[in-house]
Amino acid sequence: MYILGINAYHADASAAIIFNGKLIAAVEEERFTRIKHTAGFPSNAVRYCLQQAGIKIHEVSYVAIPRKRSAQLLRKLFWAVKTPGFAMRRANVWQKFSSVDEELAIACGVTKADIKAEFHFVEHHVAHAASAFYCSPYLDSAILTLDGLGDFSSMIWGNGLGNKLNVAGRTLFPHSLGLYYSAICQYLGFNNYGDEYKVMGLAPYGKPKYIDTFRNIVHHNKELNYNLDLEYFTHHKSGADISWRAGKPLMPKLFSTALERDLGPPRLPSEPLKAHHYDIASSLQFRLEEIIIGIANELYERTGSNSLCYAGGVAFNCVVNGKILSQTPFENIYIQPAAGDAGLAIGGAAYLYHHSLGNKRSSFVMDHAYWGPEYSEDLIRESLVSSGLDYVEMNDDVLARSVAERISEGDIVGWYQGRSEWGPRALGNRSIVADPRRAEMKDILNSRIKHREDFRPFAPSILEEFTAEWFEQEYHSPFMQMTYQVNQNRVSDIPAPTHVDGSGRLQTVNASNNQKYYKLIKEFHEITGIPVVVNTSFNDNEPIVNTPDEAIASFMRTKMDTLAIGPYFVRRK
Template identity: 40%
Template sequence: MKILGISAYYHDSAAVLIENGKVITALEEERFSRIKHDNTWPKQAIIHCLRLNKLKIADLDYIAYYEKPLLKFERILDTFVKTYPRSLTPFVQTMPEYLTHKLKIEQTIRQLGYKGQIKFVPHHLSHASAAYFSSNFTRTAILTVDGVGEYQTTALWQAKDKQIELLAELNFPHSLGLFYSTLTAFLGFRVNNDEYKVMGLSAYGQPRYVNKLKKLINLKPDGSFALNLKYFAFEYSNLMWNQDLEKLLGRPRQPEDKILAKHRDLASSLQLITEQVYFQMLRHLHSLTKTDNLCLSGGVALNALANGKIYTQTPFKKVHILGPSGDSGSALGAALYTYYQQKPRAKRQPIANLYLGTPTNDSAIRQLLDKNQLKYKRFSSQKELIKTTAKLLADNKIVGWWQGKMEFGPRALGHRSLLANPKQKSMKDKVNIIKRREFYRPFAASVLQEHVQELFDVPEKNHSSPFMNFCFQVKPKARKLIASIVHADNSCRIQTVNRRDNGIYYDLIRQFYRLTGIPAILNTSFNLSHEPIVEQAEQAIEDFVNTKMDALVIEKWLIERN
C-alpha cells in the first residue's frame, strides 16, 4: 500500500511517501524552492517523491492531508465574528488565499491526475501520529503543542497497540506556541522562523521579567492555561501584541536594533515561563497515563533546551521526538495514521534515521567540479577518504560534508553538514563567519553514542538522541575539551551517532576520536544565513566558493581551498 502525505500553507510544506508503513522518501519544499520555511503547495517535493521511486500518481492508494481545511476556516470565521470590527482588515487580507487555494485542497490534488481516495487527518492527530508511529513504544503518552491547528493548540493523548486516544485539549486562542511567537516578534525576530534564536539568546540573560510575563498567562495545577488576551492582538491584527503589552514591557525591539541586556533578559524570562507551563502539562499527562514513555510533537517540541530538562523535571524516563516535529513531520503523520487505519494489524516500523531525501549522482558531481574549475581528488577507498577528512578536522579545518540522501527536517544530521573540531572556543566565531549568523546562536555536537555519557549529563549510559532535539548540560571536566560547542549556560544540543544508523558519518567521527581523543565534532547545517540546507551538490559547491570554508567533501570527492 502506497500513501502520499502532504502538508502545506502554514509553514514547512512537505511531501512524504510511505509503502506498507515504511517511510520511503520525505522531502520539504524549501529544499527545492530555496525559500526557507516555504509554505506553498509542495509541488516539487511531490514530483520528487514519485520520480525517485519510479511511480505515477495513479500508483498511489491514498493521499493524506495533514489537517481539515474547512474546520480551520470555520475557526477563522468564528474569530472574525467575535472580534469584529477590529478584525476586518486582516480578515479581508486573508480571504483571497482561502478562496483561491487553501479551501481547495481536493481540487489541487485532483489536478495532479489523482482519482483515488483522499484522507483529511486533523492537524494535532497528524502530529500525534508522526510522533507515535515513528517511535518504538507500544504504549506511550503523547503531548502535541504548537501555535494552532484547526482549533486545537495543545492536546494530551495516550496510545497503545496502534490506537491513539485524546485525553484533554486546549483550543485557540489559548496557545503556548502563540505566546512564544508573540514575544519572539516583540523581540524583533520573525515568527515561525526565529523562535530558535530566542531560545539561544535566553542563555545570555537573567529571568528578570518573569513576574511581568506571568501577567500574560494563567497556569493551572493540571498544566492547562489561559492567555490574558488583554495583551495579545493576534485574533484581530497582523501585529501579535497591543499597546497594553508595550506599557508592560516597554518599547518593542526592531529587527535592526542592537540586542541589549533588556532583550536578553526578556528572552530568558520567556524561556523559563514556557518551560514551567511545558513541564506542568507533562506532569499532569504522566498522572493520567501512568506510563514512563513520552512522545512529543508540534512546533513547541523543537525547543531543545526545554526538552533536555524533561528527564529531571517530569517523571518520564523515555522520550521520543521525531526530528521534524513541526508541520513538515505532520505530512508523515497523516500518511502513517491513514495506513494504520486501513491496516490495524500491520507491524509498526520505527524510524531509525532521517536520511530520506534525494540521493547523489557521482558522474554529475565531476561535471560540476570541472565546470567550476575546482581542483579535486577522488578517493577510490572510503577508508582513505575518512582518514583524510578526519585529519583535516583534527588540524582545525572547517569542512563541508555532503553525503548520501538528504535529511528530512530542520536539522543537518551528517549528510548535509558543516563540520569542525570542537576543542578551540574560537572555532565558534570562525564557523559563524562562514554561516553569516549571530554570535548568540550555539552549535550542536555529533557524538559517538557509546561515549555520550563522558561528555554530557544524559539520563543513561549510551543514551540515544539521534535527531538533535535535546540539549543537555556539558560535564565540567569536558567543557574545555569541546569549548566551541558549550553554550553560555553550559548546555549543548546533541546528536548521538552509531554505526548501524549513521554509517560513514559514524566512521568519520570515530577516526577523529582516534586522532584527538575527542568523541564528538561540531556539526551545523550546511547553509548560509536565511537559506535552506543545501539539497544539490551545485548548492554545496556555490557555498564553498563564496565562503572561507577550508574543504568540501562531496561523496568521495575532496576539494581543498589551497
C-alpha cells in the first residue's frame, strides 16, 4: 500500500511517500525551486517521490493532506464572525485545497480520472505528532507539538501507544509560543519567515534583563497550557495568515505598540545590533525555556512515559531541546529532522496508515535523514566536465583521507555525497566542512563563504562514541536537534564551532547511518586527535544545493578550497 503525503499551500511545501508504513522518500519543494520555504503545491517533490518509489500516480492508494477543515470548527466560526477578513483569507486557502486533485494530476501529467487514490485530510497538529511518533523507536511515548498556528491550534499533548495517537489537550489560537517568538524576532528586525533560529543564536550574547516583562507577555498557568497577553500582539485582530509572493512566504506584522512602549522602538533590519537587542533576545529565549521545560515536566506527570516525541516549528529550538533531558524526568526524546511544517507530509501519511486505517506499527524507524534525491556518478562527471574543473577520481578510503588532510591544513571543503538530507539541516551529505581547531574559521565561513551575520554559530559534527568526552551530555543527536555545553577542558580544542556561551549544536555521527561522513571525521581524528569537524549547510543564502550543477556553481561562486562530489576530488587552483 502506497500513501503519498503532501504539505501544500503553506510554507515549507513538501511531499513524502510510504509503502506499508515504511518511508521511501521525502523532500521539500524548495530544493527544486531554489526559493527558501517555498509555499504552494509541491509538484517537483511529488514527482521525485513517485520516481524514487518506482511507481506512477495511479498506483497510490491514498493521499494524505495535513489540514482538516472541521478541526476546531466552533473556534473557527467564532473568529470568522469576529474578523471577517481573516475568515475570507481562510476560505481562499480552502478553495485551493478543494482542487488539490487537479494540481496533483497536473504535476503528474495525467487527468483526474487517472488518480485512483482516496484523499484524506489530517489535522495539522495531529500530523505533527504523527511525524515524530511513527518515525521514532518508541511504542509508548508522550507526545508534544508546538508551533505558530495550524488548524487553529498551536499546541497539542497526549500520548502514542502502538499504532494509535491520543490527543489529551490543546492550546488554541490566538495563544501561541511560535507566534510569540516570531513577533519578538520581527521587533528585533528579523522579518523573514524562518528567522527564529537567528535570534536563538543571538540570545547567548545578552542577559535576560527583561525577563519580568516577558513573563507578563506570556503566562504559564502550570496546567499544560499558556496564554499570551494579547495587548502585545496584533494577530488576534488581523490574523496570522502567511501570504506568498513568487513562492516566498510572507508574515504579517505580529507585534503591537505595547511592545514598543515597554521595550523601546523596534530595530530596523539595517540598524546595527546593540546590547539592548542582545538582552531582549536573551529574555525571549529564557522565557521560552521556562515555559517548555514546565510543560514537559507536567506532561511527564500526566503520561508517566519515559519517552517524549516532539514536533512542530518550535521543536527546532535546539537550545531548549538540549535541556529537556537534563531538566525533566524524560529519559528519551525523539525529534525527526523535519520537525516543522515540511514534516507534515510524513506525519499525514503515517497517521493515515497506522491510526486511521488501523495497520499495525511497522518496523520503520527514521534513524537517518537521507531521503532526498541522489545523482549518478555519470551525471556528476558530466557536470564537472561541463564546468571545466580538473578532478581526480578516488575510492571512498582515499577520498576520505585526502579530504581530511585538506581540512587539517585549513581548507574549506564542499562535501556532496549520496541522497540529500530531509529537513533544514545539512547532516553530512550536502555539507561544507572545516577545521574546528581554528578560532578564525567561524568568521571566515560567515564572511567568505556564507555571507551572513557574524554572530551566527556553526555546528560540530562528532563521532558518536566521543560525545561524552567532549560534551556535558551524551544523549545522541543525529539530526542536529540538541545544543549541549562543550566540556570546559575541550573548548580550547574546538573554538570554531563553540558558541559564545560555550555551547554547540552538535550532530552525532555513526558508521551505520552515514559511513562516508563517519569515515571522513575518523580520518580527521587520526590526523589531528580531534573527533570533530565544523559542519554547515552547502549553500549561500539559498536552499541547500540539490543537483551536482548547483553544488559546482556554489563551489565556484564562493571561496571554498576543495570539493568532494561523489568519488571526485576537486582542488581550487
